[in-house]
Amino acid sequence: MASALRVRFAPSPTGYLHIGGARTALFNYLYARRFGGTFILRIEDTDLERSTPESLKAILDGLKWLDIGWDEGPEKEGPHAPYFQTQRLDTYRDHCDQLIAAGKAYRCYCTQEEIRERRAQAEKEGRAYKYEGTCRERKDVPEGRPSVVRFKMPSVEGSVSFDDLVLGKITKEYSDLDDWVMLRGDGIPLYNYGCVIDDHLMDITVVSRGQEHVNSTFPQLMLYQALGWEPPRFAHLPLILGPDREKLSKRKHKEADVMLHKANGILPEALLNFVIRLGWSHGNEEVISREQMIEWFDFKDVGSTSGVWNPDKLLWLNQHYLKTLPPSDVAGRLAPFLAQQGQTLAPDDVRLERFVLAFRERAKTLVEMATMALPYLKQGVTLDEKAAAKHLTADSLALLRQVREEIAALPDWSVAALDAVIKTVSERAGVGMGKVAQPVRVAVTGNTTSPGIGETLQLLGKEEALRRLDAALARS
Numbered sequence: 385m386a387s388a389l390r391v392r393f394a395p396s397p398t399g400y401l402h403i404g405g406a407r408t409a410l411f412n413y414l415y416a417r418r419f420g421g422t423f424i425l426r427i428e429d430t431d432l433e434r435s436t437p438e439s440l441k442a443i444l445d446g447l448k449w450l451d452i453g454w455d456e457g458p459e460k461e462g463p464h465a466p467y468f469q470t471q472r473l474d475t476y477r478d479h480c481d482q483l484i485a486a487g488k489a490y491r492c493y494c495t496q497e498e499i500r501e502r503r504a505q506a507e508k509e510g511r512a513y514k515y516e517g518t519c520r521e522r523k524d525v526p527e528g529r530p531s532v533v534r535f536k537m538p539s540v541e542g543s544v545s546f547d548d549l550v551l552g553k554i555t556k557e558y559s560d561l562d563d564w565v566m567l568r569g570d571g572i573p574l575y576n577y578g579c580v581i582d583d584h585l586m587d588i589t590v591v592s593r594g595q596e597h598v599n600s601t602f603p604q605l606m607l608y609q610a611l612g613w614e615p616p617r618f619a620h621l622p623l624i625l626g627p628d629r630e631k632l633s634k635r636k637h638k639e640a641d642v643m644l645h646k647a648n649g650i651l652p653e654a655l656l657n658f659v660i661r662l663g664w665s666h667g668n669e670e671v672i673s674r675e676q677m678i679e680w681f682d683f684k685d686v687g688s689t690s691g692v693w694n695p696d697k698l699l700w701l702n703q704h705y706l707k708t709l710p711p712s713d714v715a716g717r718l719a720p721f722l723a724q725q726g727q728t729l730a731p732d733d734v735r736l737e738r739f740v741l742a743f744r745e746r747a748k749t750l751v752e753m754a755t756m757a758l759p760y761l762k763q764g765v766t767l768d769e770k771a772a773a774k775h776l777t778a779d780s781l782a783l784l785r786q787v788r789e790e791i792a793a794l795p796d797w798s799v800a801a802l803d804a805v806i807k808t809v810s811e812r813a814g815v816g817m818g819k820v821a822q823p824v825r826v827a828v829t830g831n832t833t834s835p836g837i838g839e840t841l842q843l844l845g846k847e848e849a850l851r852r853l854d855a856a857l858a859r860s
């Protein structure tokens with residue numbers, strides 16, 4: 385019987401969740417969801433200097449914001465707990481002991497200083513450094529000297545290969561591999577070692593990660609062989625390039641930070657949709673719902689060419705979701721952006737949804753939407769002098785006064801009733817509606833563009849609209 389599908393995302397908590405990590409997490413998550421598998425989150429926190437609780441929180445927050453839920457891992461636990469590598473040191477030590485006893489690994493007493501010197505020498509001679517096996521057969525155990533544990537590469541000819549689900553067959557000669565370090569003197573595993581032990585013990589069947597790990601796969605496969613374990617399948621994901629076509633990196637590209645997009649008013653739906661298209665496609669589909677992602681995702685549709693960051697596409701997708709998600713839903717997400725700009729509205733304030741409806745055709749982000757809404761929430765308005773000179777003439781002020789009187793008397797402040805007043809006033813004066821609406825617009829918004837005039841007045845509310853009309857009338 386084929387074993388149940390189990391995939392994992394194994395971030396190191398040494399910084400925020402970056403786009404590459406989010407994509408790896410997403411692809412693994414979707415693969416598990418599509419094929420009824422289990423998605424595991426494992427924290428590779430063995431870099432003690434660089435791993436921090438803040439980074440861990442940032443990664444979990446990022447995954448939660450994107451709604452990439454894991455089945456086993458931190459905050460969830462599961463049958464293979466603990467899911468933090470620093471809590472699994474006994475396991476790594478035990479397996480090391482077994483490998484040493486079986487002659488497949490050995491203690492190495494070469495100091496870092498010695499290795500550094502030999503590496504420098506190799507570089508000087510223009511050859512790639514490989515550990516020369518100094519301690520392989522060492523019988524004299526130097527007293528009190530710290531040791532690491534090294535993998536013992538079999539001394540045979542041949543090659544190791546695997547059939548990558550994305551890249552196809554990849555092969556490496558044994559002679560290109562060396563006796564790599566598995567465990568440090570303090571019992572902390574190195575990446576290749578901890579990764580294999582955990583992937584096996586956590587019953588992982590498919591390992592998907594970034595292409596930068598292709599070369600690590602070979603020493604990992606050697607370890608599977610040495611332990612007599614069946615390796616998982618592998619799916620290495622293509623690079624992601626920044627807008628400048630350089631490899632997307634935290635150092636060079638601010639857009640690599642998932643949470644920056646949240647702060648910029650991007651919706652998680654849009655970012656997820658954007659991220660899935662970095663290296664994966666389904667025909668020419670651009671707008672892809674979560675249901676479709678789960679229905680369609682497969683590693684066989686991941687390409688080997690790099691995904692390129694296209695900022696316009698992200699904004700386009702974001703506006704698509706701003707326009708198509710239920711306005712009440714978007715309203716809830718707009719509120720914090722208004723609060724950030726000093727306007728805290730109650731969650732059930734009807735104006736929030738009105739702002740969404742009024743601005744979603746023009747705003748590409750929640751930040752832009754909040755910026756557009758802000759003038760409607762403040763007291764008073766600064767008139768654009770050019771617009772005022774053109775539209776607030778003596779003639780138009782007379783019309784403005786009529787509008788002011790009639791709307792002040794309206795029993796309900798609805799868009800239809802407000803529009804009807806503009807219509808009546810313009811008909812009575814025998815002018816087009818624009819001749820009335822535009823002075824009103826300039827008077828209440830300060831300039832010549834805004835949503836429909838009834839909508840604009842409604843957004844302002846009666847009190848503020850009248851106040852602004854009065855201020856404009858007082859100019860004459």
Ligand code: GLU
Nearest residue numbers: 394395396428579592593
């Ligand atoms: N901790 C490794 C990383 O963050 C995991 C690589 C893997 O998935 O094997 O790059």
